Amino acid sequence: MGIAKKIAIVLGIIIVGYLLFSVVYNNTQPTEQESLNVITDDGSHLQSSSYPYKAKISYEGSWFAEMGDPNYLVKEEGDGTKTITLDCAPWERVCINAQKEDYGEGELKVQLLRDDQVVAENMSSNATGNVVINYNY
Known part of the structure; x- marks a missing residue:
């Protein structure tokens, strides 16, 4: 060969x-x-186990808030009482910083809910009303 x-x-x-x-x-x-490894969600399947945290802000006037992971806060504003689902995984830390925008006399009340149960709450009647919640799970 x-x-x-x-x-x-x-x-x-x-x-x-x-x-x-x-x-x-x-x-x-x-x-x-x-x-x-992409996960997509159109928001139609919100479940308390996937999104356990909600922020409930109660005030008769207008308010502004930043909330979520302390390193990535989402901004939200509104009038009256509003409950906002924090679209997140179960964080170890959650921060909410809310403030009156109209310097009114009413009480600004902020609640952090986990699976629809209040786990932290703070309020202010001050005219410049600033309320902060720092929650460590």
């Missing part, structure tokens, strides 16, 4: 091995969507 035939046989074996490896490798890899 000549040297050219030996080289052709070895190259043929390498090419067949490479093709088999490619087919097996490509068929066992996750799709691009699976590999991104």
